[in-house]
Amino acid sequence: MLRSRVLGTGSYAPKKVVTNFDLEGIVDTTDAWIATRTGIRERRVSVTGGATQMAVKAGKAALKSSDVNPKDIDLIVVGTVTPEMTFPSTACFVQAELGLCPGAPAFDVSAACSGFLFALDAADRYIRTGGAKKALVIGVDQFSRIVDWSDRATCVLFGDGAGAVVLSGEKGNHGLLSSHTHSDGRGWEMLYAPSPVQPSRFEEKCAEKPYLKMNGNETFKIAVRTMEEAVKEALASSGLDSDDISLFIPHQANMRIIKAMKERMNLPDEKVVMNLEKYGNTSAGSIPLALDEAVKGGRVKKGDIILFVAFGGGLTWASAVLRW
């Protein structure tokens, strides 16, 4: 059976660090509030480049670690909701800038914080059905561009970043064991960002400042409940239980959400990847950035079972189980 196996990972976070203390000078907040309510201590902000540049850097690093010739990449999928242009897609820019196979399909997937897992799922379907042999899958977002820097309820939560994997279709037991994606558009008002190009149907919303809006409290409750269900679905469909998980890599939105999940799954700290204290919530960048850090930090070895789960605007949620 053909599976999507990860050959290499890469990530990129902009150099500029914005600490909670820096934010104390911008909005009415404190380091203590942010750290205790979210676990975040600092985030990165892209000052000179946008999502394309971050995606290219993460993609280049993933290609390097996979030792795959860029010309052999015959599919590029990018999860992002902060593309620099409405079109072309970020994936097309990545294809051109990294010299990937001309003519290969390249497209973006819009699923907010679940964007990377949606992109991974799409690439896996191409690979398993013979539509591609080697794929570059990237999650990237630049929320510093869409948050309202005068709104303390949201601006303290997000940061910019990107992560990438190179997938290869291979026979055997290693690779993606399961992948699930879900959406429920009825909940869109929980978390959204109006388009800067105003569509008439949403004139009322777009007349507001075109920044990200979130009902944090409600989103928190739905996120915990939904991610727990997503974990159960992922484990059941892979024939695993939580003891089989070597590493759990959840979307990095809030330390309290991750801790709640860790307790429900009865996982020890060393099996849970949490890096949000350094990056905040990087949306689609969050999971592949955390994966790359775990790989580089020696936390992943051959045969390990990794469980990913994400939740975000849309509403969207997704999971994936991978045997390394």
Ligand code: UT7
């Ligand atoms: O990634 C996609 C999915 N997103 C998420 O999963 C995010 C989910 N939500 C959360 O992580 C949390 O709800 C937040 C971190 C956004 C907020 O934490 P909370 O414990 O739910 O706080 P809250 O919104 O209930 O606000 C509590 C208080 C309020 O003051 P009052 O009304 O109690 O006087 C807020 O005005 O904290 C106040 N507050 C702040 N105070 C200092 C809100 N933001 C801040 C701030 N600094 N930055």
